[in-house]
Amino acid sequence: MAHPAASASTRTGASPPQPPASWRQRLGRWDMKASPYAYISPFFILFGLVGLFPLLYTAYVSLHDWDLIGGQGDFVGLDNFTFVLDQPVFWDSLGNTVSIFLLSTVPQIVIALVLASLLHANIRARTFWRMGVLLPYVIAPVAVSLIFSRMFADQSGLVNAVLGHLGVDPIGWHRDSMPAHIVIANMVNFRWTGFNTLVLLAAMQAISRDLYEAAILDSAGRMRQFFSVTVPSVRPTIIFVVITSTIGGLQIFDEPRLYDTQGLGGSSGQWKTITLYLYELGWNQQRLGRAAAVAWLLFLLIIVFALVSNWLSRRIASGDDPVAVPRKARRAARRDASGSAAGTPAFSASSGDTPGSNT
């Protein structure tokens, strides 16, 4: 906000002294000066209301003893943070969150990339298949959780019954951590793979055919085309998908909450994620101050993870391909021209305040 205001003031400063203007003239000038702010204000107001204010207010709450119903109590400084960091259950739930996040994000993006390139190729009934991959996304997460928790019930579930017929011992889908993480991650994959596929497909549609023709002339096979043309060309989109998945993956709530009827992550916290721990502190134990501290720790964690996955996905997606180098050069040139403002930080800056935009 500070930047445009500053440039506006320099403009007024530059204008020469004028004779006293009429009301109409003055109004016209005000219009010129004020209108742009009014036009762009909805974004800042919305951001302030739904992004910045809750963030700051949560920070304020986290520094107090705060009862869910009773409200504000004493100022306790960083006690809530030290309390939470001292709890083994916080670290366990952090581990569960990261485990579920990796089990969902990594396969999801790999499958989405492959699916997108298949859909991008010349196939029959293209629109049908493209709509088809989006179908799971339309199903409400609650419904997905209900179906999955029924299928993966420990004693009476369909999956264990099938495994039993194959002579495999039943798996404790709700008893053990890893199986529980796999099921929850697959609920996420079921819902989001199609969505990410379409995002990547849209990016692939924009790749110039010339690149493929050139690759074919150089006798590149399908695999080589995929890795050397398709993947590098959709790199910015991959980064977008990775980062939104990261944010969503770390905030995962619906799926683990509905995985059993208690909704607190299993009797020994087998699938308690950070958001479930937050919920437990705030709504079960009614300690909103501690819950707010967890919310802030989660916020910081998401920033760190978003930065890391941004860095990682750049690394992975660039590889040693021939296309990326000229692109990089082109971008560098563009950056020099526009005064280096429109560069990398756009993604990481917006990552913190888009709650649950994915997954």
Next chain:
Amino acid sequence: MRSTRRAIAVLAAASLTVLAAGCGSSDEGDADGKITLKVSTFSEWGYGDLLKEYQKLHPEITIKHNRFATSDAAKEQFQTALGAGSGLADVVGVDNSWLPQVLQHPDNFVDLSSSKVKGRWKDWTSKLATTNDGKLLGYATDIGPQSIAYRSDLFKAAGLPTDREAVAKLFGGDKATWDDFFAVGEKFKAAKTGPAFYDASASVATSWGDQYKVLWEDPKTGDIIAGHNKDLRNIYDTVTSHEDLSAHLARWSEDWVSAFQKDKFAVMLAPSWMLGVIKGNAAGVKGWDIADVFPGGGVNSGGSYLTVPTQSKHPKEAQALAEWLTAPEQQLKAFKTTGNFPSQVAAQSSDQLQKVTDPFFSDAPVGKILTHRASAITTIPYKGDNYFAITAAFNNAINRVSVDRTDSPKKSWDTFVDDLDALK
């Protein structure tokens, strides 16, 4: 100059937000003299027809009914709205275990005491909703006297008596103890017919626990005493040592629901409102019956109240509605549709109730049995601030041993004590 410009920009921007926000807050006006009352309940209270009837009796009143699917969802909204100071209905149904939160914030609720409702309830029922200085903050709608629901066909297969009076005697009749209960279980198990004796260890333990006045927290100091309470430890040790009597299920889980159809257990300790759940889950299964007996005497589990928050714009009308809904005639109607056992003394002793039988439970006289069970209730447990958190941790402790079977009883108890430390 610059500051005015800024001010205008801010003003212009603010008006936009007001425009955007204004759309949401169109409150129902009382222009035509009509009053809209909102009622919120959860799961099934049998209020659908009753509310229609009330609107017919009072044409000036329109009622909006908000039904939460589960009491958990309702509790969440209740706590959040109470904290925020807005968003509660005019008449709010609360579970009896949330009453401590109501009593802690008496200024948020209308004092409902009046000469009209004096003597409506047994002392313990209205005492739960009364503050120390005598304000009545909730009208009791129903209570949850527990009885033993059992499968007579599975009892027969195990060579046990099947007739409900004989079964009551088998469990010890009026002097039934928990030792008797587990002894019957051992007999049933010894017959090796396949099914487990009861459904869930955690439910047995909490039903037992509801017979103690003080178990989780000290009513005087509010301290959490569960970790070193001898009674609780005794319950825990006894139940976990009889682990082989249970079907290793957690109530409400997928496995539990499907176990009804697969003859996985023969006995369930069931509060009145659970009878409807059994009917639903065991639809088509024959042999269910109810015995007029409970180990350790009578026990109340659950039951609900109607409150009127001071947020309400029409507290008078809301109170009148709550009073009508909890009157004997209406309670009896609700009992017939849902099995929620009436809390009113007059309704409990009415002939109408005594005559109610249930074909699903082999035509058992449910009205009579539950009335008898309700009259045996003597002790009401103290539930403090941390009741939910402590009981959740306790159920987890038992389920680690009984359902997940990952921990030994001793290890699981140690974890429970650690969990309690984190609540301080």
